[in-house]
Amino acid sequence: MVDTKTQYQKIKTEVDQAVLQVMDSSGFINGKAVQDFALNLSNYLGTKHAIPCANGTDALQIAMMALDLQPGDEVITPSFTYIATTEVIALLRLTPVFAEVDAKTFCIDPASLEKLITPRTKAIVPVHLYGHAAPMEEIMAIAKKHNLYVIEDNAQAIGSDYTFPDGRKKKTGTIGHIGATSFYPSKNLGAFGDGGALFTDDDALAAKMKMIANHGQSRQYYFDVVGCNSRLDTIQAAILDIKLKHLDEYIVARTAAADFYDKAFSNHPSITPPYRAKYSRHAFHQYTILVEGGKNSATMRNELKDFLAGHKIPAMIYYPVPGHKQKMFAHFKLTTEDMPKTDWLTERVISLPMHTELDEEQLQFITGKVLEYFNR
Numbered sequence: 001m002v003d004t005k006t007q008y009q010k011i012k013t014e015v016d017q018a019v020l021q022v023m024d025s026s027g028f029i030n031g032k033a034v035q036d037f038a039l040n041l042s043n044y045l046g047t048k049h050a051i052p053c054a055n056g057t058d059a060l061q062i063a064m065m066a067l068d069l070q071p072g073d074e075v076i077t078p079s080f081t082y083i084a085t086t087e088v089i090a091l092l093r094l095t096p097v098f099a100e101v102d103a104k105t106f107c108i109d110p111a112s113l114e115k116l117i118t119p120r121t122k123a124i125v126p127v128h129l130y131g132h133a134a135p136m137e138e139i140m141a142i143a144k145k146h147n148l149y150v151i152e153d154n155a156q157a158i159g160s161d162y163t164f165p166d167g168r169k170k171k172t173g174t175i176g177h178i179g180a181t182s183f184y185p186s187k188n189l190g191a192f193g194d195g196g197a198l199f200t201d202d203d204a205l206a207a208k209m210k211m212i213a214n215h216g217q218s219r220q221y222y223f224d225v226v227g228c229n230s231r232l233d234t235i236q237a238a239i240l241d242i243k244l245k246h247l248d249e250y251i252v253a254r255t256a257a258a259d260f261y262d263k264a265f266s267n268h269p270s271i272t273p274p275y276r277a278k279y280s281r282h283a284f285h286q287y288t289i290l291v292e293g294g295k296n297s298a299t300m301r302n303e304l305k306d307f308l309a310g311h312k313i314p315a316m317i318y319y320p321v322p323g324h325k326q327k328m329f330a331h332f333k334l335t336t337e338d339m340p341k342t343d344w345l346t347e348r349v350i351s352l353p354m355h356t357e358l359d360e361e362q363l364q365f366i367t368g369k370v371l372e373y374f375n376r
């Protein structure tokens, strides 16, 4: 699905040097590279504060801790996402309330939001799934009307732009009160291990999140609030600082691959290529198509995955089981009747190889095999 090895070869000299420099300095924890990367990242995103932490899941957790949400408070989030988004809500004894997604964008459907809002609702966590921005204009308007916080799960969309109706552009992850992201190796800005970060323009929230990520410490050995231990390694920060300079060209490469796929699949009766809303610069973390046809689309989709695997082409189902159908949330007793669109999508999505190193020969081979499956 990804080719981090070839990507590394192209920046190997720079990366190796940066890693050796950290080793020589022995500043493994909170070394200079961590501050340098945080500053460069906040400048790139056009946000006041970027706060590094250990991973994307922690970033989401720290965001919710900083907002002083209380046990039983409700947080609205899509069921159609990676489990980390909803897991941290439950971990903090908050209640995840699952919203439906738009079948075109795969992101939270603003039309599904208002009927989920109760007096206990405190926050909305939209996910920019697969690299496509959620409809932030509508989400922010609903949040404002009901006095709710918005935490953007930007783990799959770093570098993506959102264009407001007045033409103003902002990076995803910098529109809500807090943005959270992940530097997991396969993400668009991937480390050589784990990493994550939080974004905000709010000085007080930034200070609080920094404190929470550092055991709730206000000054050395004075702990003001219950926090956690969530740091970005200096070595990872040094690597990420180099890769950040390439992020835009990485997105261009991903988009070129997506364009190739789109062209090959256009007007195909069984394939719907990913939608690109005008307001979103798609970061193409995933290239996810919908497969439709036959008596049972899920069976057809699964057969396509096996067919491709037979030709050594990896393909993945993100995600085979939506949040509301996971055992950990069985007590909510949600069924397909509650989340018809989410379940409909779950049966039809399939993600094809998507990364920065796909060449035309590979794309030709992959699209050829996908089309061959339907023409057999």
Ligand SMILES: *Cc1c(COP(=O)(O)O)cnc(C)c1O
Binding pocket: 055, 056, 057, 058, 081, 082, 084, 085, 127, 153, 155, 156, 181, 182, 183, 184, 194, 195, 196
């Ligand atoms: C990857 C991911 C996360 C979690 O990030 P980790 O760094 O693996 O903890 C959260 N949300 C979404 C949507 C993700 O894709």
